[in-house]
Amino acid sequence: MSTTAAPAVTWTAGAVARMLGLPPSTLRAWHRRYDLPLSTPQTGSHRRYGRADVDALLRMKHLIDQGCSADSAAKRAFHDGGSTDVATLLAAVRRLKMDTATALLDAHLTAHDVITTWDQLCRPALTALSDTEADRCIDLVHALSWVIAAALHRIPPPADAAPPVLLACADGERHTLPLEALRAALAERGRAALFLGASLPVVALEDAVTRTKTAAVAVWASRPRELVPEINGARVLLLGPGWPPARGSAARPATLPEALDELTAKPSRLGSRARSLSNR
Known part of the structure; x- marks a missing residue:
């Protein structure tokens, strides 16, 4: 090549x-x-x-x-x-x-x-x-x-052999541009991401995690919602103003730059950073 x-x-x-x-x-x-x-x-x-x-x-x-x-x-x-x-x-x-x-x-x-x-x-x-x-x-x-x-x-995906980060809009969510920006920003840092589009049901997201064997999922919601998705086998980041206060193991970055830093952190730091963010 x-x-x-x-x-x-x-x-x-x-x-x-x-x-x-x-x-x-x-x-x-x-x-x-x-x-x-x-x-x-x-x-x-x-x-x-x-x-x-x-x-x-x-x-x-x-x-x-x-x-x-x-x-x-x-x-x-x-x-x-x-x-x-x-x-x-x-x-x-x-x-x-x-x-x-x-x-x-x-x-x-x-x-x-x-x-x-x-x-x-x-x-x-x-x-x-x-x-x-x-x-x-x-x-x-x-x-x-x-x-x-x-x-x-037009920002090309990197040649990253690791399983991609999965990006998805919550079920019923139609605002996709913030995750488009996050995908491109991850590509700039050499981290592959797969954007699954608008309004993705949790069951479909779980299937995608199984297929890709990813370790991280970011879900965007701009409008208020009560239920927080829990995905077995993957760390979940809740992005956007629609989520309730963080609880459980889900991380809650306040901004796209915070999410970008979280998703590109070294593996040894991911667990502690996720816990820190979820307790804010």
Whole structure:
């Protein structure tokens, strides 16, 4: 099997201009007037743009749309070390420019780890749509959710020989994105995980544990529930705000970063950490 790394994704000037909603002549003028630096090596006569370059151009366009001068926007986007913010992502989503939203997320994931992107970009954007415009923005929430899931799916699973961590939503639970993020974050740390999707009955989860011989299961619930699953032969982590106070042997990490640390801890530490978390 070849171990050669896949080439980095790049775009032509025409493709980037379409993402920005601008004529190619405007993009050329920006380069000429503001000396925009590109992170992607240029080997031919035509410019090629990497994810970080697209991210910076989208920030520049957003700043201009918000009233900044083009000169100030170029300096802030390319020279001040900024990265995609929630407002820039939401501006693309509200126009249903999903190719633009995809490029923004991919660029952020290139510069940051999954948990940082989830906490600083994805979750705040979803909250902004759900809290303030829920009745009028169901289409936008679904479109953004799809873009986030697709970006996380592009993070490949590791070549981990150990049985995978099982991730599942509790029976009746439909919110899958937090576990999509956890799967991708585990992959970044070299830990294989198998996500079993939404609304999984306990009996099906028990069958999956038997089939995979996994030692760890994480179950997500966002809405209140009374029963805590107990899975023979596997350590159970209860994630999300829907679970009652921890009891028994189930661990109760308060955040995805805590769950990530718990699931990637060395085997000798797992038992003591699980007991500590369950007693909080």
